[in-house]
Amino acid sequence: MGGDFSLELESESIEIIREVAATAAKPVMLYSIGKDSSVMLRLAQKAFYPGPIPFPLMHIDTTWKFREMIAFRDRRAAEIGFKLITYTNPRGAAEGIGPITHGSAYHTDVMKTEALKQALDLHGFDVAFGGARRDEEKSRAKERIFSFRAPGHRWEPKVQRPELWNLYNARINTGETIRVFPLSNWTEADVWAYIRQENIPIVPLYFAASRPVVKRYGQWIMVDDHRLPLEPGEKPRTLMVRFRTLGCYPLTAAVESTATTLDEIVAETLGATTSERQGRVIDHDGAGSMERKKQEGYF
Amino acid sequence: MDTLRFITCGSVDDGKSTLIGRLLYETKLIFEDQLEALKADSKKFGTQGERLDFALLVDGLQAEREQGITIDVAYRFFATPRRRFIVADTPGHEQYTRNMATGASTAQAAVLLIDARKGVLVQTKRHSRIVSMLGIRHVALAVNKMDLVDWSQLVFDEIELAYRRFAQDLGFETIAAIPLSALEGHNVVDPRHAAMPWYRGQSLLQWLESVPTEGREAAQPFAMPVQWVNRPNLDFRGFSGRVGSGSVKPGDSVRVSPSGVTSRVKEIVVGTGSIAAATAGQSVTLVLEDEVDASRGDVIAVASNPVESADQFEADLLWMSEHALLPGRPYAALIHTKSASVSITHIKHRLDINSGAHLAAKTLGLNEIATVNVSFDRSVPFAPYKENKRLGAFIVIDKLTNETVGAAIIHFALRRAVNVHWQALEVTKTVRAEMKHQQARCLWFTGLSGSGKSTVANLLEKRLHADGRHTYILDGDNVRHGLNRDLGFTEADRVENIRRVAEVAKLLVDAGLIVLVAFISPYRAERQLARGLFEDGEFIEVFVDTPLEECERRDVKGLYAKARRGELKNFTGIDSDYEPPESPEIHLRTIASQPEACVDQIVHLLKS
Numbered sequence: 061m062g063g064d065f066s067l068e069l070e071s072e073s074i075e076i077i078r079e080v081a082a083t084a085a086k087p088v089m090l091y092s093i094g095k096d097s098s099v100m101l102r103l104a105q106k107a108f109y110p111g112p113i114p115f116p117l118m119h120i121d122t123t124w125k126f127r128e129m130i131a132f133r134d135r136r137a138a139e140i141g142f143k144l145i146t147y148t149n150p151r152g153a154a155e156g157i158g159p160i161t162h163g164s165a166y167h168t169d170v171m172k173t174e175a176l177k178q179a180l181d182l183h184g185f186d187v188a189f190g191g192a193r194r195d196e197e198k199s200r201a202k203e204r205i206f207s208f209r210a211p212g213h214r215w216e217p218k219v220q221r222p223e224l225w226n227l228y229n230a231r232i233n234t235g236e237t238i239r240v241f242p243l244s245n246w247t248e249a250d251v252w253a254y255i256r257q258e259n260i261p262i263v264p265l266y267f268a269a270s271r272p273v274v275k276r277y278g279q280w281i282m283v284d285d286h287r288l289p290l291e292p293g294e295k296p297r298t299l300m301v302r303f304r305t306l307g308c309y310p311l312t313a314a315v316e317s318t319a320t321t322l323d324e325i326v327a328e329t330l331g332a333t334t335s336e337r338q339g340r341v342i343d344h345d346g347a348g349s350m351e352r353k354k355q356e357g358y359f
Numbered sequence: 360m361d362t363l364r365f366i367t368c369g370s371v372d373d374g375k376s377t378l379i380g381r382l383l384y385e386t387k388l389i390f391e392d393q394l395e396a397l398k399a400d401s402k403k404f405g406t407q408g409e410r411l412d413f414a415l416l417v418d419g420l421q422a423e424r425e426q427g428i429t430i431d432v433a434y435r436f437f438a439t440p441r442r443r444f445i446v447a448d449t450p451g452h453e454q455y456t457r458n459m460a461t462g463a464s465t466a467q468a469a470v471l472l473i474d475a476r477k478g479v480l481v482q483t484k485r486h487s488r489i490v491s492m493l494g495i496r497h498v499a500l501a502v503n504k505m506d507l508v509d510w511s512q513l514v515f516d517e518i519e520l521a522y523r524r525f526a527q528d529l530g531f532e533t534i535a536a537i538p539l540s541a542l543e544g545h546n547v548v549d550p551r552h553a554a555m556p557w558y559r560g561q562s563l564l565q566w567l568e569s570v571p572t573e574g575r576e577a578a579q580p581f582a583m584p585v586q587w588v589n590r591p592n593l594d595f596r597g598f599s600g601r602v603g604s605g606s607v608k609p610g611d612s613v614r615v616s617p618s619g620v621t622s623r624v625k626e627i628v629v630g631t632g633s634i635a636a637a638t639a640g641q642s643v644t645l646v647l648e649d650e651v652d653a654s655r656g657d658v659i660a661v662a663s664n665p666v667e668s669a670d671q672f673e674a675d676l677l678w679m680s681e682h683a684l685l686p687g688r689p690y691a692a693l694i695h696t697k698s699a700s701v702s703i704t705h706i707k708h709r710l711d712i713n714s715g716a717h718l719a720a721k722t723l724g725l726n727e728i729a730t731v732n733v734s735f736d737r738s739v740p741f742a743p744y745k746e747n748k749r750l751g752a753f754i755v756i757d758k759l760t761n762e763t764v765g766a767a768i769i770h771f772a773l774r775r776a777v778n779v780h781w782q783a784l785e786v787t788k789t790v791r792a793e794m795k796h797q798q799a800r801c802l803w804f805t806g807l808s809g810s811g812k813s814t815v816a817n818l819l820e821k822r823l824h825a826d827g828r829h830t831y832i833l834d835g836d837n838v839r840h841g842l843n844r845d846l847g848f849t850e851a852d853r854v855e856n857i858r859r860v861a862e863v864a865k866l867l868v869d870a871g872l873i874v875l876v877a878f879i880s881p882y883r884a885e886r887q888l889a890r891g892l893f894e895d896g897e898f899i900e901v902f903v904d905t906p907l908e909e910c911e912r913r914d915v916k917g918l919y920a921k922a923r924r925g926e927l928k929n930f931t932g933i934d935s936d937y938e939p940p941e942s943p944e945i946h947l948r949t950i951a952s953q954p955e956a957c958v959d960q961i962v963h964l965l966k967s
Binding site: 066067068072079081082105106108109110201202204217220222223224225228231232236244245247 | 360362422430431432433434435436443445458460461465586587589590591592595599601628629630631640642644655679691693694695696748749752753754756760761762763766
């Protein structure tokens, strides 16, 4: 996998994105600001060029994203001119729910899963794009590209619709929705190779830099703002670190790295001995935890 | 570097997941944290004692890990210095065959696993037939668990011979038989001959690295289904889609099917720039020289070799639903980018999975394959699947549940549709109806048994007759004594019952009559079929809405009592469904209104 990118993957993804635009009543693209979302956004631009992207992008803001992510999001929306919708669970915000005070599982459930369902219902979106890839996690490896959701956004992994060829069944009844994953067949290495080839802007946190970190659960957690409580006498260390994946800041661990260019990141990814989701604290909640979250409506 | 998409398939417990886990492990695609998780999982769920259970790497659903089986297809990715691979690990259980077909439909090669102790099983044959139907031409026969038969050449040779004999009519270009042990790692990645000095061939990975990846589409004439018309402003109009076959460059003459309009390619837009040529598989946007009219579902092809259109085909159909296929029932279909309505007009024969024999069939059940005649409600551009997968495949969707229930590949168009033209008659329906001073209509009464359909229809006919109108009543019970005496009350027979009556009603309307049809007609799909036979405004659906309790209370013919006693099977409302109309032209609520008032309501609408 010498860092080459397969054009076939790009064509497949563009076909999927166009298919949604042609068949959905009210589609939306979930935009998480991470590298996969950045790739998905570029593919959407390409799919409809010279026209604009014919659907809005939506960011579910848990209020615990890295500050650099929010700044990047607003900058990209202004540069490209896509329609951006942001949504925060009002109940969670009112109750001040956060990963540190309420634990990662509850925080994710309320501020991501519940918020997402609320936002989809509020706007009446029938199809939502997500940037998930099949190589990320075992239950994702099993999911269809057009993934049908019963009313209430539930995923029933045991009775997925057959999905043959490139013929995507987009028919749904009232109350049902579809999640669509244009990057299903991409690997982490493909994503980086494409970012390098297309020179796609990404959040600077992906590049190594000196950042203040503390050790939590055996992993490096970045001190992004004052909300991360320090142990008595604990002082953040400054280390050269970067992120392979970006989520909520106390739930996403950094890795020590000196990769400051895309070439170095690609080289590091190809030589990696651990998976990118290792930096995601929520995935370690137990075998099958992702499948359970997905059934409940998580992306 | 090119990509090979392949599937692993075979019977339950042949070791498919173990084989993929081994491939990932030996090509260093398993990360340290995943290996840690695997070690923990192997202790908890593993079936290999102290050893790592590689199957747990791919069986990702909780239910799969608990039961130790594969339910759905899992996609995995790995690469060697020579090639990238996308592998679809497909389930072996017969009940999950549709998931196996999902994985096979996009694959270029198949690895068919066989347990050396068991040889060629029914499920091996089923999967081989589906692999063949879906057009995969390269198959590796991976004879696994050789360690359990003492690496015996005799066992291997017998299996290979039996399989080649079975597969001789399946159209495979290559069948590579490879003896291996996924558990021990023999002949999976490196050829290891120590245990089997009699085998000098490739390892499985060597075979996967050398299988040809190009499809037949590249060598075919250019054709591209229009997926999306890109018209952001008055200055730009492009036709977006994925090239289905051949290649195209600016200046090429093209023709749109089915309209037949021609033009030339002006520009090929890919991403934010233009390219000099596009080939099969690429997503592009074509700008044409002229302002031609083309929309989603049309096909743009090279002018010298335009794509044919037809509405009737012979096809192979894999049925994927627990609900049986009902010939005559309208289903939704998607062929390349074209949506249409289809019905299966005739099941030519069902395929016996084991022997390949052709069997007679009136219906198709889950996982059955048949050769059928299929009729689309409109002309669609197509190519035979053998020549062009993109233009020759379609899926069948249930209109009520929206489930994908069938997958089909087109053999050829039936010329019937082209050659049998309607006899154009000079005395037309309009002329006949005018002579009777009326508009020909079909009033379709639907409702539960005992809801009052016949009562209202009879009263209405009397009223119309008195008014000088020419009418006729088709009543469910009466027709069943004659025309439909051969039909029972199964779902399939009910569909046929309605189809015949709808056709008779159509002939009578053509004769200029006002036809009153009083049939329970419980399914939306069949009422939709009836409606589709008539011109706009000719068909009036009358919903005789009487609650089940009230019908049962009236029980004029004593049928409800019989059904409750279990003496009458498939009785609508009791043990067979009634699907009420969603938007009938007339909705009669018989509890609130007397029959005379109902008739007034209908007469009022007929006059307006």
